[in-house]
Amino acid sequence: MSNTDQRGIVATTIDATNPSDMQELHSRRDARHERMFRWLLKGCALLVLAALLGAAGATLWGGRDAFATFGWHFLISDAWDPGNDVYGALVPVYGTLITSFIALLIAVPVSFGIAVYLSEVAPAWLRAPVASAIELLAGIPSIIYGMWGLFIFAPFFADHIKPWLTNNLGNQPDDGKLSWVAEHVPFIGKLFGSDYPFGASILVAGIVLAIMVIPFISSVMREVFQTVPTRLKESAYALGSSTWEVSWDIVLPYTRSAVIGGIFLGLGRALGETMAVTFVLGNAMNLSASLLDPGTSIASTIANQFSEAAGLQKSSLMALAFLLFVVTFIVLLIARLMLRRLASKEGR
Amino acid sequence: MNALYTRRLVTNAVAMTLSTLATLVGLAFLAWILWETLRQGIGAIDLKLFTKITAYGEDGGLLNSMVGSLIINFVGIAIATPIGVLAGTWLAEYANRTKLGETIRFLNDILLSAPSIVLGLFVYTIIVLPSTALTNGSTTFSGFAGGVALALIALPVIVRTTDEMLRLVPSTLREAALSLGVPQWKLTLQILIRAARSGIITGVLLALARISGETAPLLFTAFGNNYMAVNPMDKMSSLPQIIYQYANDPGEAMHALAWAGAFVITMFVLLLSLASRLILSRTKVSHD
Amino acid sequence: MLTTSRKNPIRLAAVASFAVASTFGMAAQATDITGAGSSFVYPVMSKWSASYAEQTGNRLNYQSVGSGAGIAQIKEGTIDFGASDAPMSAEDLQKFGLGQFPIVVGGIVPVVNIAGVEAGQVKLDGATLADIFLGKITNWNDPKIAALNSGLTLPAGKITVVHRSDGSGTSFNFTNFLSKVSPEWADKVKFGTAVDWPTGVGGKGNEGVSQYVRQIKGSIGYVEYAYAVKNKISWVNLKNAAGNVVEPTAETFAAAAATADWASAKDFNLIMTNAPGDNAWPITATTWMIMYKTPKNAGNSKVAFDFFKNALENGQKAAADLDYVALPPELVSQIEAYWAAEFKN
Numbered sequence: 001m002s003n004t005d006q007r008g009i010v011a012t013t014i015d016a017t018n019p020s021d022m023q024e025l026h027s028r029r030d031a032r033h034e035r036m037f038r039w040l041l042k043g044c045a046l047l048v049l050a051a052l053l054g055a056a057g058a059t060l061w062g063g064r065d066a067f068a069t070f071g072w073h074f075l076i077s078d079a080w081d082p083g084n085d086v087y088g089a090l091v092p093v094y095g096t097l098i099t100s101f102i103a104l105l106i107a108v109p110v111s112f113g114i115a116v117y118l119s120e121v122a123p124a125w126l127r128a129p130v131a132s133a134i135e136l137l138a139g140i141p142s143i144i145y146g147m148w149g150l151f152i153f154a155p156f157f158a159d160h161i162k163p164w165l166t167n168n169l170g171n172q173p174d175d176g177k178l179s180w181v182a183e184h185v186p187f188i189g190k191l192f193g194s195d196y197p198f199g200a201s202i203l204v205a206g207i208v209l210a211i212m213v214i215p216f217i218s219s220v221m222r223e224v225f226q227t228v229p230t231r232l233k234e235s236a237y238a239l240g241s242s243t244w245e246v247s248w249d250i251v252l253p254y255t256r257s258a259v260i261g262g263i264f265l266g267l268g269r270a271l272g273e274t275m276a277v278t279f280v281l282g283n284a285m286n287l288s289a290s291l292l293d294p295g296t297s298i299a300s301t302i303a304n305q306f307s308e309a310a311g312l313q314k315s316s317l318m319a320l321a322f323l324l325f326v327v328t329f330i331v332l333l334i335a336r337l338m339l340r341r342l343a344s345k346e347g348r
Numbered sequence: 349m350n351a352l353y354t355r356r357l358v359t360n361a362v363a364m365t366l367s368t369l370a371t372l373v374g375l376a377f378l379a380w381i382l383w384e385t386l387r388q389g390i391g392a393i394d395l396k397l398f399t400k401i402t403a404y405g406e407d408g409g410l411l412n413s414m415v416g417s418l419i420i421n422f423v424g425i426a427i428a429t430p431i432g433v434l435a436g437t438w439l440a441e442y443a444n445r446t447k448l449g450e451t452i453r454f455l456n457d458i459l460l461s462a463p464s465i466v467l468g469l470f471v472y473t474i475i476v477l478p479s480t481a482l483t484n485g486s487t488t489f490s491g492f493a494g495g496v497a498l499a500l501i502a503l504p505v506i507v508r509t510t511d512e513m514l515r516l517v518p519s520t521l522r523e524a525a526l527s528l529g530v531p532q533w534k535l536t537l538q539i540l541i542r543a544a545r546s547g548i549i550t551g552v553l554l555a556l557a558r559i560s561g562e563t564a565p566l567l568f569t570a571f572g573n574n575y576m577a578v579n580p581m582d583k584m585s586s587l588p589q590i591i592y593q594y595a596n597d598p599g600e601a602m603h604a605l606a607w608a609g610a611f612v613i614t615m616f617v618l619l620l621s622l623a624s625r626l627i628l629s630r631t632k633v634s635h636d
Numbered sequence: 637m638l639t640t641s642r643k644n645p646i647r648l649a650a651v652a653s654f655a656v657a658s659t660f661g662m663a664a665q666a667t668d669i670t671g672a673g674s675s676f677v678y679p680v681m682s683k684w685s686a687s688y689a690e691q692t693g694n695r696l697n698y699q700s701v702g703s704g705a706g707i708a709q710i711k712e713g714t715i716d717f718g719a720s721d722a723p724m725s726a727e728d729l730q731k732f733g734l735g736q737f738p739i740v741v742g743g744i745v746p747v748v749n750i751a752g753v754e755a756g757q758v759k760l761d762g763a764t765l766a767d768i769f770l771g772k773i774t775n776w777n778d779p780k781i782a783a784l785n786s787g788l789t790l791p792a793g794k795i796t797v798v799h800r801s802d803g804s805g806t807s808f809n810f811t812n813f814l815s816k817v818s819p820e821w822a823d824k825v826k827f828g829t830a831v832d833w834p835t836g837v838g839g840k841g842n843e844g845v846s847q848y849v850r851q852i853k854g855s856i857g858y859v860e861y862a863y864a865v866k867n868k869i870s871w872v873n874l875k876n877a878a879g880n881v882v883e884p885t886a887e888t889f890a891a892a893a894a895t896a897d898w899a900s901a902k903d904f905n906l907i908m909t910n911a912p913g914d915n916a917w918p919i920t921a922t923t924w925m926i927m928y929k930t931p932k933n934a935g936n937s938k939v940a941f942d943f944f945k946n947a948l949e950n951g952q953k954a955a956a957d958l959d960y961v962a963l964p965p966e967l968v969s970q971i972e973a974y975w976a977a978e979f980k981n
Contacts, residue, residue, distance in 0.1 A: 037532075037533035037537075038438075041435070041438035041441075042438055044430075044431045044432075044434035044438065045439060045449075047435065048431070048455070048459065048507055052455045054474070058466075058469070058470045080832060081831075082803075083831045083832055084832070110370045110373060116364075117371045121367060130371065134374055135554075136614065136618050137374065137381075139621070140561065140610070140613075141561025141562075143595065143610070144591070144610040145381070147595055148385070196837070198796075198851055200837070200848075211381075215554075218374070220550070223513070223550050224516060227547070244360040245356070255516065257512065265460065265508055268504070269558070270461075272460075272464065274465055275592075278840050282837050283838035303463075303465050304838075306469075306705075308802070308829040309704055309829075310708075324462070324466075328458045404686065476714065477712065477714075485714075567701055567705075568701070571701075572697070573697050574682070574685070574696075575695055593699075596842065597843070598860075598862045
């Protein structure tokens with residue numbers, strides 16, 4: 001197909017009747033398309049990278065004054081005094097971490113239960129409606145979770161659930177007598193002791209976040225459970241496994257990576273949720289050991305104060321936002337390292 | 349041996365009961381929240397809600413907010429879906445175990461948990477301020493900027509789910525296509541994405557559900573508008589933003605409007621997800 | 637069916653253009669102006685802009701993003717006027733070429749939730765109020781409270797303080813009042829849109845505070861007057877600077893506005909709390925409109941001034957309906973003189 005002319009340049013002539021020429025043409029075109037496609041995909045992935053770096057960079061830039069003024073002390077200080085211009089990130093960071101932890105603690109098992117129910121237990125005609133109903137939880141605006149939490153769930157919690165918790169598990173019971181659990185199990189007393197007479201607290205915020213996060217995790221889990229080849233499941237059943245054993249020992253390991261992905265989706269939502277948490281967390285800038293006391297989170301502090309802030313306060317809020325990126329980075333890193341160790345134990 | 353067998357039976361029974369209970373708990377909360385939303389908002393749900401624009405007091409509706417929400421959400425999903433699906437595809441097919449792929453996957457997860465208000469402020473800095481300067485103040489806040497902010501929230505969700513769903517497609521499909529001489533790009537576009545379609549649509553729907561309820565990123569990008577606006581370059585109202593506004597009002601009439609607006613958003617997401625499931629169920633891919 | 641019409645793009649476009657056409661009714665060359673800032677004035681701004689649009693066809697788009705954000709936006713030139721519950725300093729105004737003037741007056745009231753107590757029954761003075769918010773007085777049967785409330789026995793009970801969790805002009809004015817009447821408050825906490833509250837729990841927005849006060853027995857908080865009225869929470873009567881115990885009403889708010897010394901405040905930079913009048917309510921507040929002296933957009937600026945003139949001269953009834961108080965006529969003439977002198981229009 002190619003020949004060299006007197007100047008030594010390789011020229012290509014195409015002979016349309018030669019099948020190998022046409023093949024060459026087609027494969028070159030395919031290679032070109034292949035390259036273009038690959039560059040398109042890579043470009044989109046790099047856009048994601050750019051978006052993240054841009055957002056994180058913008059917060060770091062906005063927070064440079066705060067970091068310059070307070071230095072490392074910013075991370076461990078629990079002050080937040082706009083009058084005297086002293087700020088510290090400890091209370092919001094703690095609040096974010098603990099509410100997300102509680103949310104995942106509740107949401108992951110419940111989502112797993114829902115996913116198992118929808119893929120194994122429910123009769124076929126019930127699956128689609130219930131699945132749509134659970135996904136509906138994801139469609140409720142976060143501010144409605146906040147309003148429902150503040151106006152309805154928090155009072156209900158304060159009237160019916162909180163007294164039981166403080167009296168039976170807390171270290172400040174109404175009648176003064178500590179329960180057996182509070183006396184003998186360490187830390188429980190402090191975790192559940194509270195003399196605030198209302199419901200907005202870390203635990204309530206964690207529960208509301210859990211409800212918000214469940215549809216994400218369970219949708220992904222359910223979707224992913226359905227991709228397990230029926231061959232695998234049927235082989236296990238043929239050997240006499242029960243439904244639970246198939247779900248736990250066959251389906252879950254097969255889909256583990258995607259399930260973890262779903263959990264990260266939920267974690268991401270929990271860490272960054274602003275509106276709902278602002279309403280039900282109580283917004284108290286105090287570090288308290290009790291889960292039944294109000295607290296604050298990074299996102300709710302920013303949401304509360306950003307529109308009125310200026311100067312060093314605004315910079316501290318941007319610094320808090322940057323810290324959220326850092327906190328997420330660390331949490332995800334730890335999660336990945338744990339997963340890698342699990343995988344290496346299995347020889348992968 | 350019987351003891352082991354009984355234990356396995358009991359474990360199975362307990363597990364199945366717990367999973368049913370979990371579903372019931374989830375459904376109970378859903379029913380509770382929906383019922384409260386309906387109860388609080390029922391006073392404001394009438395034809396006026398859908399035909400009049402927002403006005404302070406008892407005569408207002410939510411028409412401009414609904415239209416604005418539709419436009420802004422559409423812009424957001426229209427930007428996020430192609431970029432997200434393509435990025436997720438790259439991660440799953442072309443960079444599955446490479447360093448760059450792992451890094452981008454990791455960073456994508458971090459973007460997932462960015463608070464929405466921060467992303468809104470970022471878009472304010474890169475779109476609203478430059479457009480104010482460039483157009484000399486005639487285009488400042490815009491529905492388009494709001495859409496971009498929402499796209500930044502939806503993007504990592506779509507990337508994540510696309511990535512995971514594609515990786516779950518069995519490699520037998522890939523190998524069969526490659527052995528027939530199908531170039532990789534055709535294989536990816538026409539076979540793999542189609543196989544993972546249900547999962548990818550779930551991801552897009554989850555992202556849409558998430559951005560339909562977001563207020564904070566729209567405050568400094570779309571800004572809000574008391575009047576009807578259909579041009580994406582205009583300031584635009586949106587349902588979550590007006591809900592936030594009215595929820596903070598002293599009057600009961602405005603509260604009822606806020607709850608009614610929330611109900612409308614939820615119903616919209618429900619209808620969309622039902623519609624897409626209906627379309628999908630016609631072309632189900634079996635996994636054998 | 638609504639869903640099909642919403643999903644059908646053609647029908648949607650038809651509905652949208654019909655709506656657009658109907659709202660564009662009489663405005664052939666209507667100007668649209670934008671304002672943002674304080675949520676304190678959002679209700680009255682909405683009412684005024686609705687009637688203004690009816691009269692002239694010019695539309696005002698006002699969004700309550702918070703006073704600080706309003707100031708930030710006007711500095712960046714993305715809006716035509718900003719609305720702030722806290723006045724800008726003279727240096728700031730100078731630096732950016734801005735001017736400010738008040739537009740409407742409202743009151744902030746302390747509210748309580750005590751069993752058996754109704755609105756206007758409890759009396760407090762500034763110093764006691766500050767001590768409660770400082771956390772020094774913790775029980776309703778404290779002798780200092782009883783001393784101010786002879787004839788009313790308050791049941792013993794823990795006082796839960798409710799403050800604002802978000803930055804707000806309401807907090808600004810309330811803490812400003814506390815700073816004026818309590819040296820300890822002025823020293824420890826100072827005043828601002830957000831402060832380091834010594835005690836208590838934070839509710840988001842006036843609505844959040846109202847909600848908490850309604851839910852928590854024995855609580856005390858502070859909200860804008862409209863919220864206390866509409867949510868039916870019991871407010872507290874206060875002893876003012878002249879030594880009289882006054883109720884929060886339109887008259888006492890107006891008395892505070894009238895007796896405050898506006899003439900000597902450059903750029904109207906005067907915070908009206910603890911006004912000297914006999915009948916003045918001690919926590920009265922106003923909101924300042926902030927605009928460029930040399931406008932960035934002359935047409936919009938002209939329309940904005942026209943709107944404000946309309947509001948100041950004819951907007952009293954709308955303001956009163958929403959539990960605000962219109963500015964006294966002397967102040968209105970002062971403001972119009974300020975416009976003529978400072979703004980190039």
